[in-house]
Amino acid sequence: MAIGLQADPSEGVAGKKRWAMVVDLRRCIGCMACVAACKAEYDVPLGVWRTTVKVKDLGQFPNTKRQFMPRLCNHCDNPPCVRNCPTEATYKHEEGYVLQRYDRCIACRTCIAACPYNARHVLPSNRTRVKIGGVVDKCTFCEHRVSNGLVPACVQTCLGRSRIFGDLNDPKGEVHRLVSNSSTVTLKPEKGTKPQVYYIQPAQKITDQMSAPPVSYAAKADAEAFYRHNKGRQFFGGVL
């Protein structure tokens, strides 16, 4: 039995939709179009992100390698954020989206602490255009677009067609095909969250390195500047 305000897990349940994303890391070129498109779609303020692309360099000259790692909410089939939300502000939609109801959110940050993926943030009140703030926000899988037959904004603009979106339960669909036929990993599967963002091809080692703290001066200086600006109250989800 699911706890919290949520639909039952629907991964692999016939007759039900289970929206999911495949990120084919072979095709990601780190162009950041997804990050910019997402910012625009939701008027996402500076300092918070619904999606990012992490960058890491590995190896020694001249055998240098670069790895990109797009990150977003995993829209878990068993989401700990929903279980932990005291006000039922966050909930899991029947089709798999994990969504946020701003008017019930008390910004207690319990969901932020519960999320193993740092996919949530407190939305600043000073925004360019949209007048909602002071609540927790997150990626919605662009539910407002998907329900109108479109892919999410990040998928729409993905230059490498690295991000692929669809109904995992549709056996004819591309997402189903890719997850069935490719070697995929999810992030922190040991947490039992059943993440619904599937990465093609990385060694688990790479995904672990991607979430390691920054090492270069350039990255650390950004993180320090971020924490100074936010007085330590926000998690830095930027592109490091």
Add this chain to the structure above:
Amino acid sequence: MNKHFPMSRRGFLKLGGSTAAVASALGASRLEAMEQELGGKDFSPVTGKLREAVPYTCLVCNIEDGGIAYVEDGRIVKLEGNPDHPGNRGKLCAKGNSGFLHTYDPDRIMTPLLRTGKRGEGKWKRISYDEATTMLAAKLREVIDRSVKANDPAIRNEIVFKWGRNRTGGAIQRLMGAMGSSAMVGHTNICESSKKIGLEPSWGPDIESADFQNTKYALIFGGNVTETAYFHNPNAQRLVDGVVGNKAKLVYFDPRHANTAKIADEWFAPYPGTDGAVALAMANVIMNEKLYDDAFIRTWTNVTPEQLTAHLKSYTPEFAEAESGIAAKDIRRIAREFATTKPATTFSYRGPCKHVYGSYQEAAIHMLNVITGNVEKKGGYCLPRGMGYGQPGPKPAGGKAASILGAPPTYPLAGHQVSTHMPYQLMKGDAKCSVLMTYYDNGAYTYPSSHVWEALLKDEKLIPFYCSFSPYMSENAELADLIIPDTTYLERWDPESMPSDLRPWLGIRQPVIKPLGNTQEWRMTAIQVAAKLDPDGSLGIKQYLNFKDGEEWVRAQFDGIPGLKEDGGFDYLKKNGVWPKYGKIDPVTGQIVDKNGDEVPADYGLHMKELSAAAMEGTTVEANGAIKKGGKTVGVRINGKNHAGFGTGSGKIEIYKEGWKKYGFNPMPVYKRLPSRDKKADELVLITFKVNVHTQSRTASVKYLAELYHKNPAWINPKTAAAKGIADGDLIRVTSTVGYIVTRAHVTEGIHPDVVAISTACGHNSYGRLAQLKMKEKPADYMLGGDADIDNNVWWDDKGVHPNPIIKLSVDPIGGSQGWYDTVVTVSKAQPTDKYGDVKASVEASMKDYEETLRLAYTGDLHKANHKEVDIDWAHLPELKAGGGH
């Protein structure tokens, strides 16, 4: 409904967020289509309402991708690629997605400004467009009156127009032509002009269209396709399709591990300026091992395999290894792979060509495709396909006198000008300027030794009147006497076409919204200035700018396009943004497909197309097969067939360039060792680069992009850094003969040990508060203002340090390109009193660099010494001729 699903129980339909959309989804039946659509419409996440959609053409960089702008309550809220566009196929890059922030930049200039204090003091008076255009017209009139009175057309060249990104479809040239001035200076020599000059005499057009999507082998020299380079977005899509989808091999040459190296099978870091040696050595291997396409060389070029083999003899892989540091065995292996894997293509951009003698390097890389017969093959190295749009008649004849600024006679082959030389030419008195106008141009930031431009613009004797059309307070605009702000690209009219796909297209840029405030697009300003300059038409100027507005002007430009009218003409473009419509995007493959789901094919073998009887009418055929009409080559006869051929004098690919030899340059692709190759062991070569989220100079003010990339520490190899006692993040001094900058070290494995690389994306001393991190200051009263996000949420505190002040002026004497990557520097730990961001640069040192680089020109004393192998009468090189160029 699932019993746990709370929709009805909780009744949150009336709550905020995206509930309206949720409701409609639940009410809707399952979609019939198997996959979600990729785009073409957009909904508000807050209200669920369908957003108004207006097609446009992007202009954040120069690739001109097609877009759809989504408008909510009169405000542009989202940009998306136009799914009907064959080039970008519905997608935009990070810059394109962020482009609407140019429109809503709180520091955007919203009214014409007249300087009230001293130049550069920052004191401005707001005036109307009417007052501003009257003032500019009077300044221009003064010059024209003097020209008329003295009956000297050369005086009109004192009206100087300097542009950067000019996508006006010839509007600026039309205005200048109408006024009779030839002093038009584009920016192409700080961009890729020696690439153009390496290619144009070789096969006609100035760029290649590498068919990455269908290739099996791609060899890229210094063209960072997945981040920047020409056709960044379209080419990046196709390169990923080729490398991942089509299992093509990608070999990438770049002294810096750019993101393109990430998807490459092999990355090589050549010593800067040695790509040509590598390419020539590969050609040597291909010729010696008889891996070349004999028939193609004999049929379609002006050389024979025997001549090529002899010419390439000294360019052994061992020679190239000594120059480039790339192992001879790798050069051999890759040459063999390239020649034997079909189809294959090269691509190059600003790496090889942006050196002194960069034209040779480009021609050498081009030749690899020719000798392997990959030209115009599916998956190969193709001619670019574009569509023309002219200016409507009557067209002005243009200036009667040649301008030294517009076409320096010392660079007769540099058909894309030598704009770097403009300040020096004016300072030395070689040319005179009475009125300077600049458009999308920021020389005091974007040029090598940028301080020289600052010095020029500050000098009221050399520049008595300066009018900038910039909508932002740039390093240049701050030094203007008058600013007549243009609108942003989402508020103006232009025709567009770019060869970003093998299927040609024509696009439109149109106002997505009415220009903000009372701002007006540049076309309108030009129309008003012409009307005030020549109110009764007696000067013969007004007749050429007699348009009601920008729309009427651009409509007239589209009127002459064959076939467009039948599809609905100008109104079709306004509605759809791009023409023709080739098909529909397949949501799974991202390709443009027809009704049956098959990819819409491109045409290949353009040079093979046979000329019709009508096209042959009135032509003559020369001994070498060239088919001539009115003095121009229109095709080539081969084995009795009349082919379209290539855009050269012979109609064939001219690996041997007689036009170069005339001036003492080598007619064949050669490698010239540069002084930077002989630097001292402890010195480094300074290179610059663009990053994926920025243009050269205009995007540090765009918040989404600035958040992604805002500081530009100098890339330095760990071994090099260790030898100099430099640790990651250390304050360092980078010193050239021009001066020094104080920046920080980014110690990384992604850079050649002899190189230091600094991005040009940031380090502004102008361009609004965000670019300078001065958010505590209030926006000036003439600015748009009003972005609480920028005022409160900017978290980064480092704006970067720009490298241009210490980069030496030094140009390719053939193509006229700035040698951006030829500056030798020392890098050391900063001195105790140094502060981050310190810049010291000497105008005197740059003046010496100017004199020095003139010595390489065909008239200079180093020219012959560098071309001893060229067998011509050195005592009788062609005379200097004003209005050179081709």
